[in-house]
Structures are given as C-alpha cells and as structure tokens.
Amino acid sequence: MSRLISRFVQYGNNELELMDFFADKIEKNIVKNDKIYSLSAQYPSARWFERKIRDDFGLVIESCYDKRRLIHHESFPKVYPMRKEFNLFSKLNFDYFEPYDYEKISGSGVFNVSVGPIHAGIIEPGHFHFSQAGEQILHLEVRHFYKYRAVEKMCEGKKIEDIEKIVARISGNESIAYQIGLSNIKYQSKELHQSLEHKLQNAILLEFERLAHHFADIGFIPNDAGFSPALAVGSRYSEDVRRVLKKLTNSRFGFDIIDKELNLFEKKEFILDFLSYLEREINWFEEWIIDIPSLWDRLDSTGILNKKEAIRYGCVGVVARASGIDNDTRSDDNFYTENGFTSCLRYKGDVASRFLVRIDEIKNSLFIIKNMILKLKKTISCNNLALSKDGEYFSLVESSIGEIFMYVKIENSIISRFYVRDPSFINWQALHLMMHNDIIADFPLINKSCDLSYAGNDL
Amino acid sequence: MIKFWKKRFSSSILTDNLEFDKELISLQKDIKDKISKNFAKSLNIRMVDCGSCNACENECNALSNPYYNLTRLGISFVASPRHADVLLISGVNTFNMHKHLVDAYNQMPNPKYVITIGDCTKIQSSVFDKNFAIVGEIEKFIPVNWHIEGCPPSPNEIIKGLLEFLKSLPKGE
Incomplete structure (x- = not known):
C-alpha cells in the first residue's frame, strides 16, 4: 500500500476531475454524477481531503461515514466556493446555523473538555475536543479551519x-x-x-x-x-x-x-x-x-x-x-x-x-x-x-x-x-x-x- | 544544571540594545507613570490571532526571549481576555474566527484597549484582499486604538509600537 499524498478535485475540460497523488502513482478520474468513492477505509487520512472536497465542490462522498462539514463552520452558509460559478468576492452573512456534532465518548463518569479556538498562549486558533475518564484521555477530536482564508480560490x-x-x-x-x-x-x-x-x-x-x-x-x-x-x-x-x-x-x-x-x-x-x-x-x-x-x-x-x-x-x-x-x-x-x-x-x-x-x-x-x-x-x-x-x-x-x-x-x-x-x-x-x-x-x-x-x- | 549556571555566568546580559535602550531610559519614567496610573503597575496583553500566517505570533513569542525580555518593562502576555487590559489582534479577521474575536473583546473588563498588529489587519496594506472567507475591517466591529505596522513587525518595532501607544494615552486617565 503506497502512501497517499493528497486527494483533490479540479475542473477538467467539461467536467470535474478527481486527482489522487500517491507516493508511486498519480491517478486522474472523471467525476460522474457529482459522486466520488471514499478511500477512508484504506487511508484514514483521506477523510479530511474528502470532507474538504465536499465543502468546496458539494460532491457526494460515497461510503464515507463522516457527513459533517470540515472547513465550513456552523454559520458558514451552504455554498460551494471552489465551483467556478461562485464569486470570490461575494459577501456571506452570519444568519445560517448548522450545529456541529463532535466525536465524543459517553458513559457514566466520562466527560468532555473543549479547548479553543482561543488558547492560553500566543498561538494560532484551533479547537480540541477531549473525551475524558478522569485525567485519562479517551479520545481527542481536532477541529481546525478557523483561519480559512480561501487561499486556493x-x-x-x-x-x-x-x-x-x-x-x-x-x-x-x-x-x-x-x-x-x-x-x-x-x-x-x-x-x-x-x-x-x-x-x-x-x-x-x-x-x-x-x-x-x-x-x-x-x-x-x-x-x-x-x-x-x-x-x-x-x-x-x-x-x-x-x-x-x-x-x-x-x-x-x-x-x-x-x-x-x-x-x-x-x-x-x-x-x-x-x-x-x-x-x-x-x-x-x-x-x-x-x-x-x-x-x-x-x-x-x-x-x-x-x-x-x-x-x-x-x-x-x-x-x-x-x-x-x-x-x-x-x-x-x-x-x-x-x-x-x-x-x-x-x-x-x-x-x-x-x-x-x-x-x-x-x-x-x-x-x-x-x-x-x-x-x-x-x-x-x-x-x-x-x-x-x-x-x-x-x-x-x-x-x-x-x-x-x-x-x-x-x-x-x-x-x-x-x-x-x-x-x-x-x-x-x-x-x-x-x-x-x-x-x-x-x-x-x-x-x-x-x-x-x-x-x-x-x- | 551546573553546566547551565556555568554558561549563564560566563555569558553577558543579552538585553543590551544600544540604540534602543537610551530611548527606553528616557521613556522609562514616563512609561512607569503611565502604566502605574492607567494599568495598576502592569500592562497585561491578550493576543488573539484571527487569520495571520503565524509570523506575527512568532515575533510576539520572541518578545519574551532573552534579547528583548518584555517583562522588564512591566508588560506581560496573559492567558485570558478576562485578565487583559489590551487586546492585541493579528491576522485578516476570517469568517470562521470573526465571532470568536468579537466574543474575546466582549469578555474583557473595562477600561479596555485594542491594538492591531501586522499589515494583514488593515485591508489597504494586506496581501490578502477581502473575500467571502475574509471579513476584514476589524475597526468596523470593535474600536481599535492603535496599529503596529510591518509584515511581520520585528520585536523592536512591536516594543516601539507599544511604547507609542502608551505615550498616546492621556495623562492619568
């Protein structure tokens, strides 16, 4: 199994193309019916790539259990900014709200700790969500993209x-x-x-x-x-x-x-x-x-x-x-x-x-x-x-x-x-x-x- | 640790900064006066990054290295907006950070001041134009008292900027 370097979507001649870069090969596939197949079962780190593709282009990711948005936070409207028809300079308002469901473990005595986006030191903003059993960390979810500036677009x-x-x-x-x-x-x-x-x-x-x-x-x-x-x-x-x-x-x-x-x-x-x-x-x-x-x-x-x-x-x-x-x-x-x-x-x-x-x-x-x-x-x-x-x-x-x-x-x-x-x-x-x-x-x-x-x- | 102390005594004090320290000495009384009257002897800064490239944060971190040692001026960085006199803002003000930035400002006790740092915080000087993900125009949402320019401003420029901000305050407000 070769290493997944990155996975993203781009515009081809008339349709969208899915680009998969592996350590030993490059694959280019045409996206049909706005659907792509998830690689996350084999490559766990494909998950963020795919969630990003979904936020950017509005594609459906098949067989991906994670249906949550990634780079678009709660109040980000349902738009697909990387689509050509979306104007870079459009103004979005804060009226929309879609709750975010954190990965958490529940059970008696298990509690959650949220940290961020503003941290105690001089550091960048990001969110960490812990599920704790006492001092022991059971699970951590990293949630970022507070600094999303739309550099690609x-x-x-x-x-x-x-x-x-x-x-x-x-x-x-x-x-x-x-x-x-x-x-x-x-x-x-x-x-x-x-x-x-x-x-x-x-x-x-x-x-x-x-x-x-x-x-x-x-x-x-x-x-x-x-x-x-x-x-x-x-x-x-x-x-x-x-x-x-x-x-x-x-x-x-x-x-x-x-x-x-x-x-x-x-x-x-x-x-x-x-x-x-x-x-x-x-x-x-x-x-x-x-x-x-x-x-x-x-x-x-x-x-x-x-x-x-x-x-x-x-x-x-x-x-x-x-x-x-x-x-x-x-x-x-x-x-x-x-x-x-x-x-x-x-x-x-x-x-x-x-x-x-x-x-x-x-x-x-x-x-x-x-x-x-x-x-x-x-x-x-x-x-x-x-x-x-x-x-x-x-x-x-x-x-x-x-x-x-x-x-x-x-x-x-x-x-x-x-x-x-x-x-x-x-x-x-x-x-x-x-x-x-x-x-x-x-x-x-x-x-x-x-x-x-x-x-x-x-x- | 004996190795450390040996080295510590054999190396000189690093905070020597010839061009700058003269100015500091002349200002020191004034600053102390200002800080003790306005801020109960210590100026506490809370830094919030809302979309910078991390260079401004690095330079603010550098302020506490042995060359600059900002604490000697009675200025320190604190862990919560609720402990702060000054909110130091860097970055372009992204859509995703905007609410949290305003929230941090609202959490601060009065009297409160806001300083923006770095060229990104002003749309005119920023490399990044306003777009759907960049709200920008911090001064539209919260009152900004002072701006420190530079991309990124060097630690010396940040200290100078802070001193100028202190000078700009009315006496014994």
Whole structure:
C-alpha cells in the first residue's frame, strides 16, 4: 500500500476531475454524477481531503461515514466556493446555523473538555475536543479551519508571479519552503532550468529556516514539560538565526526572497563563522539537556505514535521520522545527498524521539549549509521573462514540519487551479493516536512536540 | 544544571540594545507613570490571532526571549481576555474566527484597549484582499486604538509600537 499524498478535485475540460497523488502513482478520474468513492477505509487520512472536497465542490462522498462539514463552520452558509460559478468576492452573512456534532465518548463518569479556538498562549486558533475518564484521555477530536482564508480560490485567475506574495504568507514558519515550491513550479512551467548557484541559494535559505524553527521548538518542548531554562536558551538561538536571516535577506522570515539575487557568496566568511558558533552551542545544549533526568521522565514514552499507525495515516516530516519512517523529500534528491544530507531517524515515536530528531536535524542542517556555502562561486541571475506554458505541475519540498505538496494547473498562461497540502494537514489527523496512554496535562507537550502549523493547514 | 549556571555566568546580559535602550531610559519614567496610573503597575496583553500566517505570533513569542525580555518593562502576555487590559489582534479577521474575536473583546473588563498588529489587519496594506472567507475591517466591529505596522513587525518595532501607544494615552486617565 503506497502512501497517499493528497486527494483533490479540479475542473477538467467539461467536467470535474478527481486527482489522487500517491507516493508511486498519480491517478486522474472523471467525476460522474457529482459522486466520488471514499478511500477512508484504506487511508484514514483521506477523510479530511474528502470532507474538504465536499465543502468546496458539494460532491457526494460515497461510503464515507463522516457527513459533517470540515472547513465550513456552523454559520458558514451552504455554498460551494471552489465551483467556478461562485464569486470570490461575494459577501456571506452570519444568519445560517448548522450545529456541529463532535466525536465524543459517553458513559457514566466520562466527560468532555473543549479547548479553543482561543488558547492560553500566543498561538494560532484551533479547537480540541477531549473525551475524558478522569485525567485519562479517551479520545481527542481536532477541529481546525478557523483561519480559512480561501487561499486556493484567491490564486485562481492570476499569473504565477502575482501569487508569490500570497504563497509566501501561507505559513510564516514554512515561508521559504512554500516559496521554493512555487519557484520550482514556475521554472517547470517556463521550461527553464535553475542554475547550480540558484539551487544552492534556495537550499541554504531553506536550511536556515529549518534551523530557526527547530531551535525555537527545542526550547518550547522542554518548556511545556515545565523546564523553562531550555526555552530561554532555544529561543535565543532561534533569534540569532532570525537576525542572520535579516542580515542576509532583509527579512527575518525570508518573505519574498526566493529567486532574488542575494550575493550570499560575498558573505561566506560571516556565514561560516556563524555556523561554527551554532555548532558549538547545539553541542553544548545537547550535552546539557541530556543530563536532566526529571525532564526525560516527562519526555520519554509520552505521546507514542507507533510505526504501523504512522504508515497507515501516511504521516510525514518530523512526526514520521521520529516513528522510524524514512520519509524525507531531500533523501531522494542527489543534490542533497551529495552535500551531506543524512536522514535523522528515531524509532520510539514518543515526544523524546521527536525532540531528538530535531536536534539531529539541526546538526545535519548546519553540515549541509557548510558544504553548500563552500560551493557558491558567483551571484545568481534569474530571468523569468518567458510566459508560463499551459499544463499541470507539482512540486514537493521538505519544510521544517514535513513535506509540502504543491500543485498548479495553468491554462492560457493563468492559474486555473492552485492546490497545496501542508504537512500538518496529514499529521493533525494522526494527533489523536498519540493521546491514548496519556493524561490531559500531557496534551500541550505532545502537541508542541509535533509543532504543526494551523495557518498552513487551514489555508 | 551546573553546566547551565556555568554558561549563564560566563555569558553577558543579552538585553543590551544600544540604540534602543537610551530611548527606553528616557521613556522609562514616563512609561512607569503611565502604566502605574492607567494599568495598576502592569500592562497585561491578550493576543488573539484571527487569520495571520503565524509570523506575527512568532515575533510576539520572541518578545519574551532573552534579547528583548518584555517583562522588564512591566508588560506581560496573559492567558485570558478576562485578565487583559489590551487586546492585541493579528491576522485578516476570517469568517470562521470573526465571532470568536468579537466574543474575546466582549469578555474583557473595562477600561479596555485594542491594538492591531501586522499589515494583514488593515485591508489597504494586506496581501490578502477581502473575500467571502475574509471579513476584514476589524475597526468596523470593535474600536481599535492603535496599529503596529510591518509584515511581520520585528520585536523592536512591536516594543516601539507599544511604547507609542502608551505615550498616546492621556495623562492619568
């Protein structure tokens, strides 16, 4: 059984087409009578894809037991926004109401806890619905899409160049990865090739983004277990990386920088110095944090996702690698393996594994950047004057969370379908599996150890 | 932990920020005055994200890292709108978040202030146009007192924005 990457619907010549992307094949089927057949029995994570299709296009999903809406909340009117006849700029009112029936377990002594959409920290909005027997979590339902901005619809009818700013702002933590995904598609559609320098620059920036995100995470995870000194240290390194990014690209998050001429090779010495500083610091950090038994009491064997379930759900990114699945878009790419990439795997699937995978990846990223920076010889030049050729293009990019899938269909040089699947979209669906042996107080820790994106998931 | 303390004593204080601290010192008395008169010695902020890309949240989180350490100014982020003096809003105000945002504002005790953060919160500067899923125009639904611009504003810009907001308040209101 191959991994399901994504499932979505687009307009074909006259009718709707169902696109299924698997790890080893792509299937395209014409939708007949507005009905599609559900894959959710075989692929549990197909469920959100299908519920999304139902909300977007109003199709009937056969043999899918879940009849609830996904991206449209209680007061969202019964409209199908991705249909061509629906106007992007129509105004919806709040009069409609359709109650949402949460997945919950009932019985004597079992109670429900609702958390969100507004949480206690500075985080994005999302809803978590727990069924509890005392402290023990019996079930968790994740309900998101509070940040649904209609990015897919927004990008239709525009040129690729016009959506670059939007794509950079899909998810702040993965901005560079998203931009690289779009850039790859842009080059494919113009039948141009990226020069080696260009590829190196993209890859270096992508690894810098991974560093900034992972450093913040290795601070936040121990902090959620009550060990705050780690946050002070981790957030400091993360800030260091953001400041260097600002120096290199003039943006702390790397917004709107891909395909720009950045002159990284002139700052070679500076970058190399900075890398050896981070290398010293991460080695110190690891040595220090490994030595704190009360912390590892909390991290070890908490929030276990076993390998079998992770494969069944098609998990990606850090979550998958911590459960022993070698899933990394970079590992299939000679360009990366030649520059020192190694898959960082752990096998227990618990919070500790996800924490350690991040530390390993930080070290590996430092190594990759170092190798790549030495190969930079000259400034890149990007000329994209050619028009985009009609066709269907997709790209896969490994962001700091996991694999981003991006698909663009171009007709008459403008985009007729834009689709992205954030790694979080899959991993959120597997989150409830990690809760079964834990108490509700462990939830923030488990959630943070996956550190999934809400904005990228909701689009 | 001995390793940590060794490192702690060998590294300097990170909050040094030359350009900025001079201004801070000159303002500090004024700020303390304002905060103690208007907000009983501490300014409590509740942040609500209603459709941002998470960069503004990251920058607000960065405010508590050792470089900025916002708490030293008597400003802190709190867990509930009911504890807050200021509602800090980021994002485009999506259709799905709109009701919850207004709800959070209504839960705040008086006197209450609203600050919007990031270019997304203003339709003119936002990359995202108003559409069926984006209600936008926060100021139409709740009174906005101050705006901090930037995409995203850097932590320094956020601190500056907060200070300017404090300066804008009438004395001893």
